[in-house]
Amino acid sequence: MKVGIIRCLQTEDYCPGTTDFKAIREKTGAFAGIDEEIEIIGFINCGGCPAKKSILRARALVKRGADTIAFASCIQKGTPIGYPCPFAKKMRDLIAKDLGDGIRILDYTHEARN
Template identity: 80%
Template sequence: MKLGIIRCMQTEDFCPGTADFLAIKEKTGVFQGITEDIEIIGFTNCGGCPAKKSILRARELVKRGADTIVFASCIQRGTPIGYPCPFAKRMKELIVKDLGDSVTILDYTH
């Protein structure tokens, strides 16, 4: 799996992504049951509210080799601040529409 991670720009200042990387390394969370090696292609933010740049960021991750895009848990689950992205559903819809079936989309990391 060649993984591109999109995270929330609002949490970027205080969350270095440690739990995301740990979930990948230990294959927990959404990565549980994945037997293949996971290569991280990139770790980027959504571009800020209302996530308009997320499509361009997803495209760039794919261009650089990602076959899977995962939304960090800060987007879908609101960790660590307890506030999920109000644009998460729409962001995912737009990225899926743009990238099509050629890329796997995962909803959270841990």
């Protein structure tokens, strides 16, 4: 699996993505049960509310080799600030439609902040 992660712009000032990377390394959270090697292609923010740049950023990750787009847990679960993105569903739906069936979409990366 070659994964590109999209994270929330609002959380990047204080969240370095450590738990996202740990979930990949230890194959927990959304990565549990994945037998193949996981390579991180990129880690980028959504572009800010209302996520208008997220489609272009997902395309860039795929262009660079990602076969999976994962939304960091800050997007849909609100981790670590407790405020899920109000545009999460729309962003996910638009990206999935734009990229098509050949790209796997993961709705989160990890269960809780560690």
